[in-house]
Amino acid sequence: MICALLIFRTPRLPAPLTGLSPWVDMRLRPIDDLRAELDQQRHRRFLKTHTPLDGLPAAPGVTYLVIGRDPRDVAVSMDHHRAHLDDHRIRALLGESTETPAAPPTVDQRRRILRWINDERPPTVNLDSLRSVVAHLDQAWSRRHDPAVVLLHRPAGVLPIRSTGSVAHDPHRRGRPELLHAARPHRVTRASSVARTRGTRLAVR
Numbered sequence: 001m002i003c004a005l006l007i008f009r010t011p012r013l014p015a016p017l018t019g020l021s022p023w024v025d026m027r028l029r030p031i032d033d034l035r036a037e038l039d040q041q042r043h044r045r046f047l048k049t050h051t052p053l054d055g056l057p058a059a060p061g062v063t064y065l066v067i068g069r070d071p072r073d074v075a076v077s078m079d080h081h082r083a084h085l086d087d088h089r090i091r092a093l094l095g096e097s098t099e100t101p102a103a104p105p106t107v108d109q110r111r112r113i114l115r116w117i118n119d120e121r122p123p124t125v126n127l128d129s130l131r132s133v134v135a136h137l138d139q140a141w142s143r144r145h146d147p148a149v150v151l152l153h154r155p156a157g158v159l160p161i162r163s164t165g166s167v168a169h170d171p172h173r174r175g176r177p178e179l180l181h182a183a184r185p186h187r188v189t190r191a192s193s194v195a196r197t198r199g200t201r202l203a204v205r
Contacts, residue, residue, distance in 0.1 A: 058148070
């Protein structure tokens with residue numbers, strides 16, 4: 001949403017955000033449909049992906065925004081996210097077998113998060129773990145001097161921006177509610193210039 005506000009200069013977007021900035025590695029849409037939709041865009045493009053940098057092609061004219069969060073915040077956020085997923089429906093949409101029911105989640109949230117923290121599987125096997133988050137950010141940090149890579153930090157306690165352009169703020173968690181503090185950059189000027197530079201923009205979370 002921050003990229004959209006910088007590009008369009010208004011919270012009144014010309015289309016739903018999911019259409020303006022599609023999640024390119026979500027496998028629920030045929031890739032040809034996604035490409036056709038992107039070809040129709042005439043604004044500066046900004047795409048969303050959860051793929052780490054080493055899985056993305058280095059394309060001229062593309063700026064990669066890597067947005068990092070406190071891993072503890074990631075763990076709790078992912079736990080809440082998984083609690084609202086319909087595993088059966090997702091597997092059906094992906095064309096996978098739904099005959100074998102998914103294993104029920106551990107009831108205790110503390111145990112679920114500790115399992116996320118202590119998961120020793122490599123990121124190439126499991127992308128949903130502390131090890132994966134650290135590996136993702138480590139890749140980005142190793143390319144911090146690359147002019148095509150911009151590192152950003154999203155503080156805990158700042159929630160997604162509503163359609164009014166305001167930032168929802170949870171008073172029980174510390175955070176800065178100001179718009180640009182939703183992704184405080186190492187280089188604020190550089191981050192702002194992304195929206196003013198022509199070409200495709202790929203946001204990496």
